[in-house]
Amino acid sequence: MVHFKNRYMVMEVFIDAGRGESDPVILTQFNVTKVIRDSIQLNFGECDLAASLGSLQVKYVNPVTKLCIIRVSREDHQKVWTAITMVRSIGKIPVSFNLLDVSGSIRACRRAALECDKAKFEQYKLAAVDCITPEIILSVQS
Template structure:
């Protein structure tokens, strides 16, 4: 018997740099709002049947709100549908966003490796950008996110 096959996508989320930063409702990326935006896009672009077929193994496995990196799982049969719906997501909440695929993998082990490498590189850029304004809390939060990547399972 053959096991159920999944695809794992490491995605980078670009928030609109021109959005009004003084607003009271800043967008914080969470597994819930990323998942909702993708499901809404699948429903809009592929209908109820497309959404129902995609939901079997669809899951947002990991989101780092600081480095804007996420890992998304989809079935092997539906990963192209999910991927195309992700590219059509234009906003999360009221904030315009774009998704960029960094890695596509057939195993969680390879995905964890690619995600950890990308996340660490993006955090180094973040540290350079923040300079003196980098707080110990945000550093600890990112370290906790790195630990989450290391313990990801199916």
């Protein structure tokens, strides 16, 4: 029996809403998966897209802190990473991805994502002291 090896990537999404349309994009698993698939097909072709689709999955997306965790096979993780760095927009909104961590287990990636989420939330609380509602605090903590 062969154990299937994965890589998990923690990515940060920078959205430049000022240069795009007036309606900003909301990050979802569907949006992120679609732009990654389109980038793989555009840059590597349909054969490599079909090879990497078996393991490609967006496991976690936080639309508030703009973090996502992406699972991909160990053999294809550099190709997918390259395709993600070539993504320039979601819809008509310019975006860029920043890789924060690559790991072989979801636990280590979750730990890195939680640390980054906590740091971003602390910065958010300091920047917008009066604008934070209890709903936002609950959504981030959950």
